[in-house]
Amino acid sequence: MMKMLRKTGLALLGSALLMTGYGQSDVPKGWHLKDLKTDGYYGISLDKAYDFLKSKNKKSQPVIAGIIDSGIDTTHEDLRPVLWTNKGEIPGNGIDDDKNGYIDDVHGWNFIGARDGKNVTKDSYEAARIYWKWKSKFDGKGESGIPQADQEQYQIWLRAKNDVFKPDENGSDDIFLETALKMMKMGDEIIRIDLKKKKYTLKDLSAYRATTYNASQFKDFLISFNKDNNSEDLTNKDLLETVGGDVEKINNKKRAPEPYRDEVVKDNYDDINDRYYGNNNLTVDDESSMHGTHVAGIVGAARNNGKGMDGVADNVQIMAVRTVPNGDEHDKDIALAIRYAVDNGARVINMSFGKGFSPEKKWVDDAVKYAVDKGVLLVHAAGNDNENNDTTYNFPSAYYLDKSRPATWLTVGASGPDAKSGLVAKFSNYGKREVDVFAPGVLIYSTLPEGDVYGNQQGTSMAAPVVTGLAALIMSYYPELSAVQVKEIIERSAIKPAEKVINPETKATVSLSDLSVSGGIVNAYEAVKLADTYRNSDHKALKPAAKKRK
Secondary structure: OOOOOOOOOOHHHHHOOOOOOOOOOOOOOOOOHHOOHOOOOOOHHHHHHHHHHHHHOOOOEEEEEEEOOOOOOOOOOOHHHEEEOOOOOOOOOOOOOOOOOOOOOOOOOOOOOOOOOOEOOOOHHHHHHHHHHHHHHOOOOOHHOOOHHHHHHHHHHHHHHHHHHHOOOOOOOHHHHHHHHHHHHHHHHHHHHHHHOOOOHHHHHHOOOOOOOHHHHHHHHHHHHHOOOOOOOOOHHHHHHHHHHHHHHHOHHHHOOOOOOHHHHOOOOOOOOOOOOEEEOOOOOHHHHHHHHHHHHHHHHOOOOOOOOOOOOEEEEEEEEEOOOOOOOOOHHHHHHHHHHOOOOOOEEEEOOOOOOOOOHHHHHHHHEEEEOOOEEEEEEEEOOOOOOOOOEOOOOOOOOOOOOOEEEEEEEEEOOOOOOOEEEEOOOOOOOOOOOOEEEEOEEEEEEOEEEEEEEEOOHHHHHHHHHHHHHHEEEEEHHHHHHHHHHHHHHHHOOOOOOOOOOOOEOHHHHHHOOOOOOOOOOHHHHHOOOOOOOOOOOOOOOOOOOO
């Protein structure tokens, strides 16, 4: 899963913190929508874009945006008005009215749930799943002893093995982290009793005086955790979940991961045609839907309603497709989620997730090809490991297995508010071949679950929906344009900063063109101006496939 939180774990326990250079109060809420000349921030000039469209007397048409993510709080005040509604379904009658194989899929579908209502929230990591699944087949054998037909699988297994057993990047040992987690849990338990709260934030701790050493330590860890991620909203559960994930990776060295998904979903995972599983629970709980809710608000939270914040697109319908757990998503779920979104009319799909392995990549490739054939634009977050996607593994990737590239695919890196603090986010992945554009991804203010609340998150997970919202905006006001043309417009209109930027990995001073295909940061005003010059597409957007069982 590509979370907005960066790698932490041991970094919180004494190693140097990776800072982005921004504090909560350094930039205004919604800076990502502002204009450089008018406001002094490298936002996307959204107001100027809408002013331009108004001057041209342009009218919009609704556009469906598929959000493949962790789920969405469908009750949020800023999202309820913009949810996609399946008009072929009668809500709550327990019948598959539109005969598409998914019962009561009113606002989308949950591919990591069960018919009986159970849901996957936590899952394992793909490297561990691959290592233990193929261990008996390859362990102890040299490359020369592997049949040619198994060589590709063997190389993936070797890479997974190296990932499972790689030393911790902060140099701490496994026993230390496991002991630290136990201490953190003890401290957290004391604080929960003292505060009479199961979940708490820095605001709750502002006047808290620790009653034990472990409680004091855990309070300090939570302060560092929020500081490291430039947030004041991350909770005790977020911290324990993150460090717990590091400990689970330690346990992966000793035993196979728990089959979290298999125990709930009950499909035949090895059969891509066994596709009618899951349920229509799109929220599950507040923690599970945190990421997807924030992403959805960036794309299209109701505009100009005086509530919270404004999304990028003003006539968008948000379709929720839940596939991403706390852990690594499964290729089959992603492939079927793409197909579901396409079949139900999505013209653009946001994918703010990623992992380092894709054992069933062919399934995902086939789904992407299906989307491309149907004229759908796919927008993917580049990742938050400050690595070069041209030389590392990040799936789903911008290339098929045969090394060709989807015609309607955009990979997005994260940019910051201004040149002084850094136009490229220090956590962002990059790539001269693989990353197409950059978009605002630092301290992005958007919708959150747990009631009608809002807050900052950051990551390429936040940059991608800025681009998805921009694509939906262009498609809405220029519906004749194809997905290929919309991709081209977004890239061609991106602002190429005169200032040099810092390579997130090497720290060298470079041009943005050295870190991405376009060498630019997306800009809505420039994009709609360019879109207005396009006429009568030769590549009309295709109609969604007929909704029927396959």
